[in-house]
Amino acid sequence: MTKVKIFHAPLQAMARDCGNIVGIECDGHSCGVRGDGGADIVCASVSLCMEMLETGLRQVIPDVDVSITESRLRGYKSIRWEATESADFARFIAAVVAVTLRNIAATYPRNVSIEEIEEEK
Numbered sequence: 001m002t003k004v005k006i007f008h009a010p011l012q013a014m015a016r017d018c019g020n021i022v023g024i025e026c027d028g029h030s031c032g033v034r035g036d037g038g039a040d041i042v043c044a045s046v047s048l049c050m051e052m053l054e055t056g057l058r059q060v061i062p063d064v065d066v067s068i069t070e071s072r073l074r075g076y077k078s079i080r081w082e083a084t085e086s087a088d089f090a091r092f093i094a095a096v097v098a099v100t101l102r103n104i105a106a107t108y109p110r111n112v113s114i115e116e117i118e119e120e121k
Contacts (some may be wrong), residue, residue, distance in 0.1 A: 007080070022080060
């Protein structure tokens with residue numbers, strides 16, 4: 001099972017789904033549906049989401065201070081950043097990735113779980 005945690009900054013004027021995400025963490029392998037050639041398409045989908053988030057934050061929006069921790073062996077990746085006004089594009093990219101991960105979890109509930117975490121002020 002892949003466990004996904006979506007971290008939210010304390011709510012202000014923003015709605016939960018569109019702006020206050022400050023990090024996403026994935027842990028574990030999904031052991032999901034096998035595609036052609038035996039590749040786990042569920043695990044690959046989650047990994048691609050995290051790679052897209054990392055690429056967006058490092059290369060498309062390089063002015064955001066990003067912290068990335070990773071252990072490929074156990075399927076762990078944590079991507080975090082500060083909730084600042086200059087991180088508007090980071091919040092947008094994170095919102096798209098979070099919606100995609102929620103959709104994957106809804107389609108494959110035996111393989112992916114989502115936990116939404118509201119951080120302290």
